Amino acid sequence: MDDTVLRDLVGDSGHIQVRIDDGIAVVAFDRPDKHNAISFEMWSALARIFPALDADPDVDIVLVTGSPGGPFSAGADIAEFRTLRSDAAGAARYGEAVEAGERAIIACSKPTIAAIEGFAIGGGTQVAVACDLRVCGTGSRFGVTPARLGIVYSLPSTERLVETVGAAWARWILLTGDLLDADAAQRIGLVHEVVADDQVADRGLELARSLAARAQLSLVGGKAMVDRVVHGLLEEDDEVRAVYEASWSSAEYAEGVAAFLDKRTPDFRAARGRP
Structure with a gap:
């Protein structure tokens, strides 16, 4: 911007x-x-x-x-x-x-x-x-x-x-x-x-x-889930499932799993195209 x-x-x-x-x-x-x-x-x-x-x-x-x-x-x-x-x-x-x-x-x-x-x-x-x-x-x-x-x-x-x-x-x-x-x-x-x-x-x-430096999909998704719980929206509806599915196919998820298996700190910034 x-x-x-x-x-x-x-x-x-x-x-x-x-x-x-x-x-x-x-x-x-x-x-x-x-x-x-x-x-x-x-x-x-x-x-x-x-x-x-x-x-x-x-x-x-x-x-x-x-x-x-x-x-x-x-x-x-x-x-x-x-x-x-x-x-x-x-x-x-x-x-x-x-x-x-x-x-x-x-x-x-x-x-x-x-x-x-x-x-x-x-x-x-x-x-x-x-x-x-x-x-x-x-x-x-x-x-x-x-x-x-x-x-x-x-x-x-x-x-x-x-x-x-x-x-x-x-x-x-x-x-x-x-x-x-x-x-x-x-x-x-x-x-x-x-x-x-x-x-x-x-x-x-x-x-x-x-x-x-954290996985942004996790932060945004976690914040959204807390808001739903606070407002009593506890059903795992299409909106919730879409959040899950987006994370499973994300570059951040791939980097997190790879870093865990490689025993290194994940570079989520690089995974989402940041220097």
């Missing part, structure tokens, strides 16, 4: 940066003067960016971050609410943009990772939870705060939160509006790993590279 296409996907604001290197797409919130608060335009951009990255054969993994040094994101830009959410119609339109951005992240068939430096509040936590894997720093803080604003958290976002931390902790997070520290976030499953604050960016990239 060339730079012109990336600029078109991001839009005019320039507050989301996208770069693709060696199979890894890095999507970075870049609005440090506003603590990387996510504007209406940025939510709309996410809804364009993720389907394009999902369709790009040069992208294996998507890594979501804040600008260097953090924070990940202060959440939705509340300063816009007086204008863009000033009435019911505006609030509905704004909510649709937020939901479309979140849904685009969740719907991405490729693995997504959130590397969270500093705090992820409101929409920042919402974006992080939309990703498959989450790592953060020891100083990170999380919270979903509609109770502080008189807003009801959307049903799809609540479903994702309950899926991630369970109903009991989802109630705590939504009803109190309190912030959770990194240890609590890891304990309840909101994040998978906590590292030193100055190691978050490196760890996120390391994890992305590790996943990029």
Whole structure:
């Protein structure tokens, strides 16, 4: 994907940066003067960016971050609410943009990772939870705060939160509006790993590279199977069988078996035509 296409996907604001290197797409919130608060335009951009990255054969993994040094994101830009959410119609339109951005992240068939430096509040936590894997720093803080604003958290976002931390902790997070520290976030499953604050960016990239070296058919298929189980779709229907059959005839499968028999590390990247 060339730079012109990336600029078109991001839009005019320039507050989301996208770069693709060696199979890894890095999507970075870049609005440090506003603590990387996510504007209406940025939510709309996410809804364009993720389907394009999902369709790009040069992208294996998507890594979501804040600008260097953090924070990940202060959440939705509340300063816009007086204008863009000033009435019911505006609030509905704004909510649709937020939901479309979140849904685009969740719907991405490729693995997504959130590397969270500093705090992820409101929409920042919402974006992080939309990703498959989450790592953060020891100083990170999380919270979903509609109770502080008189807003009801959307049903799809609540479903994702309950899926991630369970109903009991989802109630705590939504009803109190309190912030959770990194240890609590890891304990309840909101994040998978906590590292030193100055190691978050490196760890996120390391994890992305590790996943990029795996068999991508296995990662995409595994993610799809987990999603089906979560949503109670347990029948092995034609869609599931097609996933199995695609893997059995893939170059990655052939490389995995050959590497096992040869007692060597598989080179899945080469199997799918990557240098």
